[in-house]
Amino acid sequence: MLDRDPSTISVVQALLEPKSIAIVGASAREGSVSARPLELLLRHGYAGNIYPVNPRYEQIGATPCFSDLSAIGEQVDLVLSMVPAAATIDVVRAAGNVGAKVVVVFASGFAEIGAEGAALQEQLVAEAKRANVRVLGPNCQGAINPSAAVFATFTAAAQRDLASGSGVAFVGQSGAVGGSVLDMAAELGLSLDAWVATGNQADLDLVEVATALIADEKIRTVLMYAEGISDVSGFERLCAAAHAADKSLVLLRSGRSVVGKRAAAAHTGAVLGADDTVLRAARQHGVMLVDDVDELLAAPMMLTGRMIGGRNLAIITTSGGGGILLADHCDAHGLRVRELSERTQRSLEQFVPAFGSVSNPVDVTAQILNTPTAFEDFAQVCAISAADPDVDGVAIVLTMVTGKRGADLARAIVDAMTNADTKPVWVAWLASRSQTAEGRDVLRAGGVPTFDSVGALARAVAQLAP
Numbered sequence: 012m013l014d015r016d017p018s019t020i021s022v023v024q025a026l027l028e029p030k031s032i033a034i035v036g037a038s039a040r041e042g043s044v045s046a047r048p049l050e051l052l053l054r055h056g057y058a059g060n061i062y063p064v065n066p067r068y069e070q071i072g073a074t075p076c077f078s079d080l081s082a083i084g085e086q087v088d089l090v091l092s093m094v095p096a097a098a099t100i101d102v103v104r105a106a107g108n109v110g111a112k113v114v115v116v117f118a119s120g121f122a123e124i125g126a127e128g129a130a131l132q133e134q135l136v137a138e139a140k141r142a143n144v145r146v147l148g149p150n151c152q153g154a155i156n157p158s159a160a161v162f163a164t165f166t167a168a169a170q171r172d173l174a175s176g177s178g179v180a181f182v183g184q185s186g187a188v189g190g191s192v193l194d195m196a197a198e199l200g201l202s203l204d205a206w207v208a209t210g211n212q213a214d215l216d217l218v219e220v221a222t223a224l225i226a227d228e229k230i231r232t233v234l235m236y237a238e239g240i241s242d243v244s245g246f247e248r249l250c251a252a253a254h255a256a257d258k259s260l261v262l263l264r265s266g267r268s269v270v271g272k273r274a275a276a277a278h279t280g281a282v283l284g285a286d287d288t289v290l291r292a293a294r295q296h297g298v299m300l301v302d303d304v305d306e307l308l309a310a311p312m313m314l315t316g317r318m319i320g321g322r323n324l325a326i327i328t329t330s331g332g333g334g335i336l337l338a339d340h341c342d343a344h345g346l347r348v349r350e351l352s353e354r355t356q357r358s359l360e361q362f363v364p365a366f367g368s369v370s371n372p373v374d375v376t377a378q379i380l381n382t383p384t385a386f387e388d389f390a391q392v393c394a395i396s397a398a399d400p401d402v403d404g405v406a407i408v409l410t411m412v413t414g415k416r417g418a419d420l421a422r423a424i425v426d427a428m429t430n431a432d433t434k435p436v437w438v439a440w441l442a443s444r445s446q447t448a449e450g451r452d453v454l455r456a457g458g459v460p461t462f463d464s465v466g467a468l469a470r471a472v473a474q475l476a477p
Contacts, residue, residue: 022145022215023223025112027156027205029088030059032163033080033111035102036093037063039071044165045093048153049074051162051169058160062087079105086110090144091153091163096120096131099149100138107142113215114139115163116148122211123150132213139214151210152186155193158204166208168194174202178229179311182207182220183236183263188304192236196308198444200455204229218245221260225253232259232311240264243288250296261299261310264289299474306467312460313471317435321403322476323347325396326372329380333408333441333465334372340469341406346476348372355399362388362395372408380412386419390427397427397434403476405436406468413442417450425457437461439468 032052038045049071052061061074062083068076077083080090080102090106092099096118106114121132132149139146147154153164157175168190174197181196181203183189189208196203205224209217217235222245224230233253240246253260264286293300299314301307324346328334338348351359351371359369368374375392382388397405405428412420417440428436438454439462440447454461462468 033062047165146214152208155206166190178231180205254296328408337465344473386423393427413446421450421453
């Protein structure tokens with residue numbers, strides 16, 4: 012049973028499912044950052060009440076504009092503060108007076124700039140407590156809930172159409188990294204049911220937000236980007252709650268080096284907690300730890316696909332070099348690339364050219380793709396390798412197999428692995444996305460995780476292998 016904090020859950024609900032949104036400092040200047048939240052809400056069809064607040068305007072476009080929050084005359088669930096840092100305390104005070112639960116403070120100029128900014132941030136938090144409101148930020152890029160058309164953000168990544176329904180959510184400290192995650196996820200066909208960028212975390216932090224997301228029945232996987240986890244005990248409770256609910260956490264940590272810590276402090280004023288405790292809690296409760304954004308985005312498919320039962324991999328490659336590179340990465344991450352059985356090798360010899368290799372890695376060479384039965388033969392190689400009793404999963408390295416041929420090969424892989432003894436398969440495609448887009452779509456639709464590098468594939472598999 013989840014250890015639910017009703018107050019935090021209701022706050023995150025007000026952030027992601029508000030019935031009304033006020034935008035203080037909204038601008039009529041088309042294309043400006045201050046104009047973007049209103050533009051996004053209108054473009055995506057937010058159905059709640061929208062209240063732009065700026066004494067310079069009577070209306071922005073067709074939307075009435077108010078001189079201040081008190082002039083609205085109605086309760087407001089969520090307030091977006093677009094004003095400079097020095098004016099945010101007044102916004103928070105006024106937000107409390109109109110019954111808001113959350114204020115998103117976009118402005119920078121707080122703890123990330125040093126002692127003077129840190130003092131202002133402390134004043135902001137103190138005023139929020141007096142006003143009985145929670146603050147997301149400052150120095151953040153807000154939140155998105157596509158299913159409710161809530162775009163409480165100014166990130167340019169939200170200007171494209173965004174789907175929902177995946178059961179995957181993201182919360183992270185960096186708005187820029189978060190924007191990249193949002194954009195890259197959309198390109199990969201991975202919809203995000205919630206997206207939250209916490210910035211300086213003066214009040215609400217990513218652990219609190221992630222805990223509330225884990226409590227949401229619609230969310231099955233939470234992706235996290237952390238520059239610093241100061242609430243280590245809260246993180247331990249989050250990990251335990253996710254494990255108890257049979258939900259997945261995926262954590263990308265930065266600021267682990269001396270230089271990285273210094274950069275994180277300058278970026279969001281981040282404070283890294285006891286990293287060994289964070290790692291212990293993550294490993295104890297099955298949190299997936301990743302090293303880069305591409306691995307973070309691959310994780311949901313890895314977690315929802317077939318799970319690997321051991322650490323023995325068969326590698327199939329169209330390039331001897333690509334297979335060697337993956338074998339090296341597997342060895343570095345504790346994955347085993349053992350020679351395939353004699354029976355398996357004899358079966359493979361029917362389809363692999365004599366100048367290739369059937370031992371493991373299985374090097375089919377580019378020649379196999381020049382035969383009349385190229386795709387059928389490749390599919391047979393995949394199925395035979397997967398059937399080896401000592402193989403727990405199949406890793407395929409594709410190089411410059413692009414365009415229609417690449418798409419046809421992807422279909423062959425999906426068809427071959429559909430009944431491949433229930434073993435998982437992954438692909439590292441070492442060619443540009445522009446030339447392999449159709450093939451990647453085929454693999455994604457078939458439930459085959461696809462990576463841009465062999466290192467990313469090996470790290471992701473190693474995280475899940477028992």
